[in-house]
Amino acid sequence: MAILPLYQAPHYAEQVTDWLWQAFGEGLSREFFHSIVEHSQTPGALPLTFIALEGEQLLGTVGLWRCDLITRQDLFPWLAALYVDEAARGKGLAGQLQQHVIAYAAQSGYEELHLWSACRDFYERYGWQYIGDGLEYPNTRVHLYRYSLCASAGDATE
Template identity: 80%
Template sequence: MIIQPLYDAPQHAEQVTDWLWQAFGPAQPRDFFASIVNHSQKPGALPLTFIATEGEKLLGTVGLWRCDLISRQDLFPWLAALYIDE
């Protein structure tokens, strides 16, 4: 298994977006999660998305976000959106 930033394997961005939307976003539009994934494509900036792969198979994802709780913006980064495929 290899864990790497999504910006090193951007071909997985659409799948990561779908996973996040399906797992965490029934009340949020898919575009919300697409925006997070798109903005996580810059090295050294938050948000940052990591993926786990085995060969070409995508296994899971997790992110470091600037804010995951509006009332506690003083705490960052947040480990957020952990998803592991079945």
């Protein structure tokens, strides 16, 4: 299995667009998600989309975005749009995709990552810290998480 930037295999962009639209697109157009994917394929810039492949089989995707919650533009950057194909679920791929973005963000010099989720008790398993609730447009309460990328994160202090 390999995780790579979508710009290295852009022929998967339409499938990634469809996945994101189907998973996260309630009330939004497919064109909206197409625009996100299209503009997340510039090497060294944000946003970025990563994909997981087993041979030629697309298994999942995840993004590293500037902003994923319009009401919390003070937080930056974001792990966003994590999706694993149903056939690949239950095998730890969600954790591997998260770790890939975490490593990339740390190498890029960021000190922390953020994400939001409508559910609880999933991301905590991977070391994310719940930091409170936020508001997704237009009026949906979501849970906010932070992941520290500092070398000393998790070290005991006295």
